[in-house]
Amino acid sequence: MASHESTFRPGSRFGKWLDERLPIPRLMHGQFVDFPTPRNLNYLWTVGGILTFFLVSQIVTGIVLAMHYAPTAAGAFDSVEHIRRDVNYGWLIRNLHAVGASMFFFAVYIHIARGLYYGSYKAPREVLWILGVVIFLLMMATAFMGYSLPWGQMSLWGVTVITNLFSSIDSIVPGLGTRIVQWLWGGYSVSGATLNRFFSLHYLLPFVIAGVVGLHIWALHVVGQNNPTGLEIKTASDSVPMAPYAVMKDAFGLSVFMVIFLWFVFFLPDALGHPDNYIEANPLSTPPHIVPEWYFLPFYAILRAIPSKLLGVVAMFSSIILLCFVPWLDTSRVRSSKYRPVYKWFFWLLVISVVALGYLGSKPAEGVYIAWARIFTVYYFLHFLVIMPVVGVLETPAKLPKSITEAVLGKGGGAHAAGAAAAPERR
Amino acid sequence: MNISSKARRLTAALVVAGAAATGGAVWAAGGGDQQITHVKWSFGGLRGTFDNAQLQRGFRVYTEVCSRCHGLKRLAFRNLVEEGGPEFPEAAVKSLAATYQVDAAPDEDGKVKKRPAILSDYMPSPYKNEQEARASQNGALPPDLSLITKARGIESNAAFYMFPVNFLRDMVTGYQEAGSDYLYSFLVGYKDPPPGVQVGDFMNYNVAFPGNQTAMPNPFAGGDGLVKYDDNTPATVDNYAKDVTAFLSWVGDPRLEERKRIGFLAMLYLLVTVVLLGLAKRRVWKNIPH
Numbered sequence: 001m002a003s004h005e006s007t008f009r010p011g012s013r014f015g016k017w018l019d020e021r022l023p024i025p026r027l028m029h030g031q032f033v034d035f036p037t038p039r040n041l042n043y044l045w046t047v048g049g050i051l052t053f054f055l056v057s058q059i060v061t062g063i064v065l066a067m068h069y070a071p072t073a074a075g076a077f078d079s080v081e082h083i084r085r086d087v088n089y090g091w092l093i094r095n096l097h098a099v100g101a102s103m104f105f106f107a108v109y110i111h112i113a114r115g116l117y118y119g120s121y122k123a124p125r126e127v128l129w130i131l132g133v134v135i136f137l138l139m140m141a142t143a144f145m146g147y148s149l150p151w152g153q154m155s156l157w158g159v160t161v162i163t164n165l166f167s168s169i170d171s172i173v174p175g176l177g178t179r180i181v182q183w184l185w186g187g188y189s190v191s192g193a194t195l196n197r198f199f200s201l202h203y204l205l206p207f208v209i210a211g212v213v214g215l216h217i218w219a220l221h222v223v224g225q226n227n228p229t230g231l232e233i234k235t236a237s238d239s240v241p242m243a244p245y246a247v248m249k250d251a252f253g254l255s256v257f258m259v260i261f262l263w264f265v266f267f268l269p270d271a272l273g274h275p276d277n278y279i280e281a282n283p284l285s286t287p288p289h290i291v292p293e294w295y296f297l298p299f300y301a302i303l304r305a306i307p308s309k310l311l312g313v314v315a316m317f318s319s320i321i322l323l324c325f326v327p328w329l330d331t332s333r334v335r336s337s338k339y340r341p342v343y344k345w346f347f348w349l350l351v352i353s354v355v356a357l358g359y360l361g362s363k364p365a366e367g368v369y370i371a372w373a374r375i376f377t378v379y380y381f382l383h384f385l386v387i388m389p390v391v392g393v394l395e396t397p398a399k400l401p402k403s404i405t406e407a408v409l410g411k412g413g414g415a416h417a418a419g420a421a422a423a424p425e426r427r
Numbered sequence: 428m429n430i431s432s433k434a435r436r437l438t439a440a441l442v443v444a445g446a447a448a449t450g451g452a453v454w455a456a457g458g459g460d461q462q463i464t465h466v467k468w469s470f471g472g473l474r475g476t477f478d479n480a481q482l483q484r485g486f487r488v489y490t491e492v493c494s495r496c497h498g499l500k501r502l503a504f505r506n507l508v509e510e511g512g513p514e515f516p517e518a519a520v521k522s523l524a525a526t527y528q529v530d531a532a533p534d535e536d537g538k539v540k541k542r543p544a545i546l547s548d549y550m551p552s553p554y555k556n557e558q559e560a561r562a563s564q565n566g567a568l569p570p571d572l573s574l575i576t577k578a579r580g581i582e583s584n585a586a587f588y589m590f591p592v593n594f595l596r597d598m599v600t601g602y603q604e605a606g607s608d609y610l611y612s613f614l615v616g617y618k619d620p621p622p623g624v625q626v627g628d629f630m631n632y633n634v635a636f637p638g639n640q641t642a643m644p645n646p647f648a649g650g651d652g653l654v655k656y657d658d659n660t661p662a663t664v665d666n667y668a669k670d671v672t673a674f675l676s677w678v679g680d681p682r683l684e685e686r687k688r689i690g691f692l693a694m695l696y697l698l699v700t701v702v703l704l705g706l707a708k709r710r711v712w713k714n715i716p717h
Contacts, residue, residue: 039717081501081574084682091682092689240715248708255701262697266690267473267601270577275606278578278679279570288637359587408716 007034031221036239037246038227040408044114045225045246046253047107053254054104055213059206061097069149071199073192076151077280095269101143102272103261105295108136116326117347119335120226126327128219133323135212140296140320142205145198147293152277157290159198160190165303168310189283229407230335231400238404289364297361298354302380304365305373315377322384329384331392339398343391346383353379462634463581463612466604466669470676473601474691476684477677482513484656485674488667491654492646493572496564498552501573502678505546511684512677520546527551565629567642576606576672577679582637607676609635614668617645 008029010016019026068087070079083090112132115121121129144162148155163184169177186193224233233239240246264271272294276287292300299316306312337344353376360373401407469478486507489499504524508517515523524544529551531542544551552571554560561568585593596602616635626632630640647653647664656662660670677683 039715041717085501091686095686244711245715248704248711252701252704252708255697255704259694259697259701262690262693263598266686266693268598268603269686270603271597275578275580278574359590 004034004036006030033243035221035242036233037225037242038233038238038404039240040227040229040404042228043253044110046250047111047114049250050107050254050257051111054100054107055210058097058100058104061093061100064093065097066203071196073151073195076149076195080150095265099261099264099269099272101146102295108139113351117337118226118228119230121327122330122335124223125226128216128223129327130324131212131216131219135209135216137320138205138209138212142202142209143293145202148195148198149202150277151195151281153279153281153287154274154277156190156281156283157287158292159194161290163190165313168313171310226335227404228336228338229401229404231404234403291362298357301357301361301373302377305370305377319380326384329388331389332395334397334400339400340395341398342395346387346391349379350383460639461637462616463608465608466611468604468607468673470683471604474687477511477673479514480658481670481673482677483515484660485670486513488654488671489674493671494553496553496569498571499550499573499678500552500571502550504544504548506681512681524548572675574679576610576676579606579609581605581609607672610675611668611672615665
């Protein structure tokens with residue numbers, strides 16, 4: 001798929017000279033200009049570009065924030081207030097970064113759900129999918145450490161709760177968990193030493209993410225994009241060149257997403273955060289409810305749904321690692337849920353479960369909340385471990401169209417439409 | 428996707444937005460045993476701005492009442508002059524600052540003397556340290572008020588299915604004054620305890636405070652007329668509470684006006700961009716069924 005005929009012609013003498021020595025323009029042209037993209041992609045496929053935008057935006061705003069931020073227990077909170085109050089447009093940079101993190105996760109959840117619905121993980125896209133899970137894990141680590149940096153009450157106590165999870169290893173190897181936790185903290189409690197190392201890692205990890213995103217895009221361009229039909233590109237009429245078609249669609253999708261993003265940045269900068277993080281970190285005062293950022297809530301709910309601490313930690317981490325095995329857990333021969341009349345319903349049950357777990361994660365772990373969290377946790381694992389393999393075997397898929405072109409134009413296609421579609425890039 | 432399905436989706440989106448907007452009239456009851464009143468703040472919503480006169484009155488309430496126990500360490504005297512705040516005349520703030528004593532730089536002998544404050548100084552706190560504060564307040568610590576409206580919220584006890592509705596309503600209306608609503612409700616929330624409720628030693632009954640018992644006594648126990656107002660605003664407890672809450676909301680978010688002003692322009696710019704990109708995308712895909 002990636003080996004399409006290149007239309008690249010160097011325009012200048014320098015261009016020709018460079019093309020014979022380091023053909024970067026040829027590579028970029030081949031991958032981002034005349035790269036064939038399925039003609040039937042819907043707007044869910046613009047989220048990949050949106051995620052790339054947020055990675056760059058987070059890195060740029062983060063570097064500017066780091067110029068004014070002090071990663072010390074005594075200075076962190078004050079320096080964030082200094083940014084909010086005194087740095088020129090500091091409030092804007094800080095809001096872009098804080099809200100940007102939430103939007104990054106909002107987009108990545110849409111991206112993951114899209115992949116699950118249309119079977120984008122199925123052969124030959126297993127490596128592409130696993131790289132995506134790796135990016136997701138790196139994002140979670142980065143966001144978790146980033147949330148510690150303002151050094152408010154939720155920063156301190158969120159870090160305390162989550163790092164303490166490692167102490168559950170004590171129940172297997174006595175003493176080991178405690179040692180790991182102290183090693184993470186750099187002391188006997190969450191302190192300035194912890195904050196400083198988290199800042200260092202928070203600055204490092206985004207560049208690791210950028211590297212893995214490079215691999216993710218590379219893998220994508222080797223196997224080609226999936227699409228709503230789940231069929232591969234077979235003939236020229238199935239695809240359109242990336243520029244201007246996919247590029248224009250991506251640009252429009254991004255601009256709409258920017259409306260939501262900037263709406264929060266300018267009008268609701270604190271709506272996605274917790275008021276307690278405007279209280280300076282105080283190791284002597286524990287907040288009544290310690291909750292993580294909203295995008296961690298489903299996993300937090302899974303953690304708390306299990307009565308044993310160790311098993312809760314295991315369940316939480318497995319709920320993400322499990323995603324790596326999805327390509328082999330799904331036994332269906334059909335990729336897209338569009339043609340899977342039974343599995344389609346289970347997919348929406350999974351979405352409901354994850355949203356419900358998110359809601360329950362924000363509530364105190366007691367009574368009816370914990371009961372429901374257990375039900376939805378069971379469904380989460382049941383979905384991947386039982387329903388995916390079993391439904392894939394038992395279900396009779398709907399009749400697939402012969403090709404992407406047929407799916408778009410209907411059987412045979414109108415004479416006019418077929419003509420238009422035969423070689424859409426040549427007009 | 429054909430035109431009619433696009434139109435249908437757009438209609439559905441508008442219905443949701445409309446429901447969210449009209450839902451704004453019906454406020455969900457604020458948190459558990461907390462009674463919260465929602466105030467129509469001048470700085471609320473998408474285009475709100477601070478009322479200079481109200482912030483000036485609020486500053487007076489703060490200095491005459493709250494400042495005896497509560498610091499405001501993130502407020503510099505210069506902020507009182509800056510745009511988007513109370514905007515006091517510079518000369519007035521200079522002479523006000525001079526009435527406060529702050530530590531001077533160490534002299535040649537290493538002695539630290541006092542000097543009158545200047546514009547770049549921050550508001551001195553009423554106590555030297557936490558221990559002194561607690562010692563004078565029966566063990567309770569009066570928090571610094573610089574971020575008090577940002578650091579408070581309203582616990583929602585609405586049913587789970589109302590959560591998306593409330594969130595959408597707050598999102599569309601740009602509701603971000605939960606902390607201010609809480610603070611106002613707290614300041615006017617001192618009531619006699621209902622029969623049978625035992626109030627602890629050094630504690631006070633308050634209908635807005637979580638758990639209803641707070642160590643802070645009613646700051647406006649003196650009643651109407653406690654603080655004199657220069658303008659025609661009635662000097663009532665209700666106005667004291669509103670004005671000082673507005674003032675503290677500004678201290679917590681001094682760039683609010685600039686933020687909303689730029690936000691409005693950014694939205695206009697984006698709207699044009701979205702329309703142009705939408706039209707361009709349509710033009711590019713015109714002859715390609717997809």
